[in-house]
Amino acid sequence: MAGRASGQVRVDHAVSSGTFSLDDETHQVDNNIWVVGDDSECVVIDAPHSVEDILAVVGKRTVKAILCTHAHDDHVRVAPALRDRVVAPIMLHPDDQPLWDLTHGGERGHLWDVDLADGQTIEVAGTTLTVIHTPGHAPGAVCLYAPELGCIFTGDTLFQGGPGATGRSFSDRSTLDASIRAKLFVLPDETVVHTGHGPDTTIGAEAAALGRD
Incomplete structure (x- = not known):
């Protein structure tokens, strides 16, 4: 487990x-x-694969929310079980309900708790995460921008080397490209991109490779 510090x-x-x-x-x-917070409280970004893996990062902190960047099963499969362990709401953009239902549909008690919306802000440990709706990889995909930390959590919207995958159900490449250029490439070039899979990158590096239009 690695930590990237900015104040507390x-x-x-x-x-x-x-x-x-x-x-x-x-x-x-x-x-x-990804877990953002201080020694007392935090938010968890996505819930992949293993509750125990996530709790190892959380430690003894209070979890304020489980923030889902999108509802592909590798990002939300253990979200309900994690909610039960930490007693925190699952937050997801409602446009991703079709994907959520593929994993959790029909299971009583397995809905998410709070809808995410473009421009919404979430406070944790004295810092703010802003929700940026970036459809394309998934209809309800969001990124979580933390300007005070100089970073953004992009889920599967943007990776080192370009946009996330499309060509599957509920995805669209032209919509994804438009989201990235309109919503992400307007951020400062030095913004660190924390991705859903693989290494970090920066907004500037990906904008240089893809072009801002």
Whole structure:
């Protein structure tokens, strides 16, 4: 587990391994676990694969929310079980209900608790995360921008090397490209991009590669 500090607030990170399934295909994947907070409280960004892996990063802190960047099963499969352990609301953009239902539909008590909306702010440990709706990889995909920490959590919207995958159900490449250029490439170039899978990058590096239009 690694920590990136900014004053008392920090970003903690680990990796959890499991599967991603959609459109009758299943793949082995490694997902990043991101936790933002201080020594007392935090938020968890996505809930991949293993509750125990996530709790190892959280430690004894109070979890204020489980923030889902989108509802592909490798990002939300253990969200209800994590909610039960930490007693915190699951937050998801409602446009991702079709994907959520593929994993949790029909299971009583397995809905998320609070809708995320573009421009919404979430306070934790004296810092603010702003929700940026970035559809394309998934209809309800969001990024979580922490300007005071100089970073953004992009889920599967933007990676080192370009946009997230499309070509699967509920995804669209032109919509994703438009989201990235209109919503992300307007951020400062030095903004660190913490991704759902793989290494960090920066807004400037990806804008240089893809072009801002």
